[in-house]
Amino acid sequence: MEYRNIGNSGLRLSAITFGAWAAGGWMWGGTERKDAVxxxxxxxxxxxxxxxxxxxxxxxxxxxIVAEAIEGLGRDKVQIITKFGMRWNLAKGDLAMKSRNNRGEAIEVYKYAGRESIIKECKDSLRRLKTDYIDLYQIHWPDSTTPIQESMETVAELIKEGKVRYAGVCNYNTGQMKEADKYVNIISNQVPYSMIKREIEKTVVPFALENNKSIIAYSPLERGLLTGKMLPGHQFEEGDHRANLYYFRDENLEKVNSFLNSIKHLADDRQASLSQLVLRWTIEQPGITIALAGARNAIQSVQNAKAINVKLYPDEINFITAELNKLELVR
Structure with missing residues (x-):
């Protein structure tokens, strides 16, 4: 595995980091706890x-689930990244969505990052994670109802108290990152980035490179789309959010799979999977420090981790990007 420094901090994360959204089941059609562990x-x-x-x-x-999985491994051997600012048990802030929990019960999710809420969330996360500190604590989404100053000064307090080591943000634009950085050292921005979602290359990536901030890319496999395993006619389980995304329409599945077939020979040459090739390409892109890779079973997680063994030459990276630039999805 490769380990990379995050921003200007002393925090080092594995270049392939385990993304535990799907492990939680919510919006993925449920979860099998033992498999996730x-x-x-x-x-x-x-x-x-x-x-x-x-x-x-x-x-x-x-x-x-994370707490159960890391029990006995040694707390100093793992880095826990978690978030705050998405409340399903407090109707305050910006309404983000109406959803259902893993038991099928209706819930309303709010983006809220007020001081008292962050303090409570941190306490609850520490309890659930069975730890006394969080390595990287990130605001999950911007909250238009709370000043960034209030949110970030609260995280700075948590750092002084030793409950948090470093501060990060998620889904922030460059203006929001600049503002947040005034009140606490922001070392990273976790944003969506994949072969078919490269908008951050225009502004967020240049800002990160110029200001020594790391980008943690989430959904680099675009929720399974870039694995080459999803064919037209794919049926999602009930509650799986992907069923409503335009990426997964049959015509787009055909286009994406055609692109993947055009680069498959590079994976075959290395006896690697398309997923591994995609992950390696992702962490080779300028400004992309970490790729989050989710998995719902051990086979998937091991395959994701082994993506680090795929080596690409500059001309091969350029070839992949050139083929990618020909891809146009239908919205």
């Missing part, structure tokens, strides 16, 4: 020491 432990055995989770993932389930 095995997935995290199997990835750790492959050198994946960093795990990204959030309270909203399964409304606490994901964080509890």
């Amino acid at each position: 095995r997935a995290i432990r199997a990835s750790f055995d492959e050198g994946v020491t960093s795990i990204d989770t959030a309270p909203i993932y399964g409304q606490g389930d994901s964080e509890e």
